[in-house]
Every structure is written in structure tokens, then in C-alpha cells.
Amino acid sequence: MQYSLEESIKLSVDDISLGMFITGVQKRKRVNLKQAGRISSREQIITLRENGIKFVWVNEKLSDRHCFYKPVNQQQVFHHEEQTIPNELSHTQFPENTSLSNVEYGRAKELISEAKQLVQKLLVDMQDNKNVTLNDVEILADDMIESAFINTDALLCASALRNKDSYLLEHSVNVACLLISFGKYLGLTKAIMKELAIGGIIHDIGKIEVDDAILQKPAKLSPEEFEEMKKHQTHAEKIINGIDGLSQTSRDVCLMHHEKLDGSGYPRGLSGDQISLYGKMACVVDIYDALTADRVYKDGVSPLEAFKILIRLTPYHLDTDLVYKFINCLSVYPAGSIVQLDDYRVGVVCESNKSNPLEPIVKCFYSLSLKEQVNITVVDLKNSVNVIKQALSPSELEKIIPNFREYI
Template identity: 55%
Template structure:
């Protein structure tokens, strides 16, 4: 027998009668999903009362004929909550990790901004300025990348160039770790990610920040940022080959139709192919002056559609496995209508991460923050959603 919670009404326990179909019970403004079914006897009814149940949610259509319903006024509806997934206190460890992650992201944006300014002013860039930042980023990701990815998921379209550079660096290191690359390579990936769009500092601002699709002529001008980048990085002291390739190859395509050099598959090394995937993914999921960011799931579909001509198909699948179908920091909607942030990854069961719930689309209100471990919950993730698709601002809930 099927029932729809949306068809349920809330009644006081003293008006519940034998034959009514109960879908949930409530005590102290907390709703627990009941074993759905009709109240079989007075004994069962008395047991609910003895347990301190104050209200019941019942389905009128599935209740016995002749049942009389006296709904209570839903001035502040309570939220159905999985009894098997109680509120879990977060540890001091996650708090300190996220605090450190916030510092790393802030410093990374500062250094990226400094590099752009130095480039604009014609000053020499020294890779040594990026060494400590790269080391901190790698350490954070090697220990536990969840906190860093949660912080980097916060977007501000007015800081796109800085955020994109930092996010590409973070994702490249995470991807490299997943592929088992050496620590020195991870360091060069981080540095390459930070400086990969340095050439855009010389692109006309009217083109760079145009709130609409570029014309063919404007796009050709935009593509020049890679030509500018080559000139710029030739003056960077201490830049490694991997970092250089990340900067110069992230717009190349396996079929040779990319830019600036039109390289073909056999000319694009692993880290170059990685940078192509990461750059596109972060650009797709970011809010821009001319578009709203999409959900990770939507971005994955586009990445796969670009294989095998533009992107390396095997690497795209490895990237998806690396960050997860539901990446940390992404927003998801659960089967009970709650919305939350993917808070902790679960590599062994990627479809069952831990979710930090804060809003109910069913009741159209914020709810008490609750951490739902999908490994133990009867709930499922209905879909991934982008911040632009959510009717409330999720940013305050990214803090621990």
C-alpha cells in the first residue's frame, strides 16, 4: 500500500482513533517516520499515548471509512527526521581543519591577486612566493581534503578569476593525489593551477567581464590570454615543467582543435589532460557575470559529452570518481525534502556521503542543522542542485 506524506494531516493524539492510517508521530516538535499503517486496536493507541506522543500524522485517503479528522493548525510545522540518524556533534578536528582551510584559501586568493598585479605592472614573478602556499594546500589535501573543498565551494562571481585559480589548484592536487602522483608533482600542479589564467590580466576588461555570450571576434581576443601567458611565464623564475604545462595546455584538445598550440593527444601529457578537465569543471560550476553555475551532476554530463574528441574519457571517469558523484561542498536534496551540504565524503560508498541539512523544501523553512550519515539512513539523495537553484542562501551553513 502506497502513501504520500504530502497527503498527511496532523492531528492531536487524543483524536486518533482505531482504523486511521498513521504515517508519522510527533513528540516535542520532532517528527519520527512511523511504520506506516492503520491503528489496529485500542491497545496500540494507548501505547502511543504512554510513550508521550503528542501528535500523529495521518493519511485521510488510506484511513478507515467513517474516521473523523480534526487537524491541528500548522503554525510551525515540524520536520520529519530519520530516527536512525540523530544529530551528530562535529569534532574539534573538523573545526580546526576548516579554520586552516579558510586561511589557506584566503592566502591563496591574496597571492593570486598579487601575481596578477605584478604581471600587470610588468614585474617578475618568483615561484618561491608560492612554495609555502603549495605545501600547505598539499598537506591539507593529503590529511583530509573535505574541509578545503567545503571552503572552496563558496562562490562569489565578483571574484571569479581569483576563485577559479585557487579552485583549479585545489582540484588538481586532489586529482593528482587520487592518481598517486608524487608530492613534487602535486606541488607543481598547485603552482600551475594558481597561475594558469595569468594571461587574462592582459585581456580587455570589456571582453573579460562581458555579461553575455562573446562574439566570434571577442572570443578570438579572449583566446589570446594563452599567448600572453606564454610570454609571461617565460619570465617566471623557478617554474617547473608541470606547472608550465598546466598553464599553457588547459585549453588544448585531444583532436588538435584546442589552443594556443593546437596540440594533439600524443603531445598532451597526463598533467595537461588533467588541467583541461579540471578547468572546464570549475568553470561550469561557478557563477559568472553572464551565467549561473550548474550542479556537479550537470557538469559531469558535459565533461563526458566532450569525450573522446576533446577530453580523455578514462581521465574524466577517474576525475568523477576522485571528487565523487556528490562532491564535498555541493548542495543536494534528500528524499524527505531536506536540502543540505555534502559535508564528508565516503570513498567506499560514494553515493552515501554525510549531509549537513539546514533547509526543508517540503515546509519552505530553515530547520535545525542536522548531520545525516547516508550510510545509515533510509533516505536517498534525490538530486544535486546548484546554489542558483536554491531559494535561500546556503552560505552561512558552510561554517562548522
């Protein structure tokens, strides 16, 4: 994503600090607007200087609040090379190991961690019958939307790599992230995306009233147990009725994500157009995330397998058009998915390729042929002789490489 320099402050590279959000860099006669991101380490500042960067443009609104700005004056400009004109065709790249896209992945990981903590707090507060307000949830939703507009793949990658022991927390956060990404793809407004995110965060809130023995059962539920589980939607409606300021969009996400187009869903057995667009989106997203997650009673499947299942659920359970748009939104190999290349290297997709979905950018970290961790290498498959041999689910990889997430 490129940012307008008109909304940014021009600083000398000697005056930048941690937390600043850079929208452009200037070396000599060109200004690079291709990369953007937040400075999170001293090494990145050093790298900018070593690569001859003289000036940077910083967006104050996207930077940390503590940052101090010292705009350059004309005299400083003349001390360097001649004053230049911004040129959006410049493609200067930051070094791979300190790229600002990596910075945004780090920020996205922090955001996902904060989101899980907030969901945990919400669950505890509701169990203790405390009054729940949306203030913190709204701030979190805004931050998630900002992250998605800066680097959607970084947000999706950070949310996709998860732990099955925290399913309820991570599922709520992932559904929110996926709804934001889906809403962005569909061209929805940021206001609606915010309401979708809030709905995603609270969509399973009714499960706090379900017996833990059912929630944590390491086997398929009996018919009687499943009927009890379904009541979490009835519980949810009672809970969210006590939340002031909750929008109808958020309510639809929360209360419609188990409905089906043919009327066989729950809690109300809604069908067709009785289910709103946002409810239909939530149905698709909720099933996809549940399919790809490792649970106490089953292993998750790869995104590719999940897409096949979603398609089989059309047109009677899920909206056909929305399912295909969702698949296009994430791409065949979504950010955060695990793949094996034809040379037996294994890696995580760190950036999808919308123009050619079969050629994403993959961060390789393990060799199945050598049976050992290898130096992390970023492979852009559109410029590589390698191809993807197969998609792997996290559970499949964990059987080969325990704690593989530590390598990434």
C-alpha cells in the same frame, strides 16, 4: 588519515594549547589514532578534558611554530591509569560540534582565503610589471597539499563554496585544489602535486592582458571577442617566460589547459600525446570548475551535470580514462556540492563516500517544505533512512535562499 606516534610528542591534556596538531588521544587503555587535526579553540581543549582524555600526541612539524611543548614523564603517567599500548582499532569520536574534522574545514577556509589574496597580489604585481617570484606560491602549494593529505574533503568543500564576483581569483585557486586532489588520487608524488598546484594558481595569468569589457561581459562573446579571449594563452606564455624556476609541469598546466585531443584546441592546436598527462589533467579540471561556477553571463551547473558534460566531451576533446578517474576522485556527490534529501532538507556534502558514492555525509541547514532555516544537522546517509533526491547548483539554491553560504 592516521599518523605514526613515533613522530609525535606525548603531552598531558593540561599542557596542550591552540595551534597544536593532535595525532592521537588517550583516555584509558586505548589510544585513538582515527581522528587527527589542529586545535583552534579553547572549547575543543575543554571538550577533551570533559571526555576524560588524559594524554594527547602532538606532531611538532604540523603544529604552529609558536607552540611550546612539555612532554610527559613516567611519573605523570603513573598518576593516571596504567600505561597503555597504542591500539589503532579504538574508535573514540570527538563530539560532533567540536570534531577535529570541523577544525580542518575551518583551517581549509582560512587557507583558501589566503590563496585568493596571494593570487590577487600576483595579478597586481604582474600588471605593474614587477618581478614575480615563486617563493610565496610554493609555500601556499605546500600548505594546500598538507591540507589535502589531512582532509581532502575539507579542502574541496572550502574551495567549492564561492562568490561569482571573484571568478578569476577563485577559479585559479579551485583549479589548484582540484589538481592536488586529482594528483593524490592518481598516486602522483608530492613534488609533482606541488608543480600542478603552482600551474593551477597561475594558469589564467594571461587574462590580465585581456580587455575587462570582454572578461566581464554579461553575455556570450561574439566570434571576434572570443578570438581576443583566446589570446590570453599567448599572453600567458610571455608572462611565465619571465618567472624563474617554473617547472615544465607547471608550464604544461598553464599553456595546455585549452588544448583538445583532436587538435581543435588552442593556442597551438596540439593533439593526442602532444598534450602531456599534466596538460590533459588540467583540461579536465579547468572545464569542470568553469562549468560548476556561477559567472557574470551564466549560472553554474551541479557537479553531477558537469560530469555528464565531461563524459560527452570524450574521446575527441578530453581523455576518456582521465575523465572517469576524475569523477571517481571527486565522487558522484563531491564535498562542497549542494543536495536535497527526500524529506526536503537541503544541505552541503561535507564528506564524500568513496565506497558508496550515493551515501555521502550531508550537513543540512534548510527545509524546503518549511521554507526556513533549520538547526544544522549532520546526516550520514549510509546510516540513515534518507536518500538524496536531487543535486542542486549554487545558483538554483540562491534563488530560494539568498546568501545561503552564511548558513553553512
